[in-house]
Amino acid sequence: MALFKQHSMYESDHTKFIKELKARTPGMDERQQAGRALLWDKAPITLEEQRRIAESRIRQQAYPYQTKV
Template sequence: MAMYESEHTKFMREWMAKHPEQAAEQKKGRALWWDKPQDLNVQADNSASRVPVKPYYYDINNH
C-alpha cells in the first residue's frame, strides 16, 4: 500500500522539478529567517533571567 501524499506535497515536488533554480532561492530565504549562528552565552543569560510563572495568574491567593 502506498503512503499518502498530499496535493500540496505533489505540487511542490513537481514545481521544484520544473524550477531547479528555486532551490537556491529557498536556501537564501531560509538563511534569512532561520539559519542563524547561536551564541551560547546569550542563551545562558536569557535562561538565567527568566522569571517563573505562577500556575494561575489571576488567582489572588498565588500573589
C-alpha cells in the same frame, strides 16, 4: 515487487509542476535556501549568552489569573 516495476515511470502532476517551475526559474533553489537561512538558521549562542538568558527568565505562576493576597 511487480507493482513497483510496473509504475516506476509514474510521475505525479505535482512533481511535473515543480520540475517545470524549477526549469523555468533559474536560481530558485538559491533563493529558497536564502529564505530558509533568514527565517530558520540561527547563529550559535555562546555559553555566556545562554547563562544571561536563563538568569533573566521570570517564572510564571501556575495559575496566572489568581491574585496574590
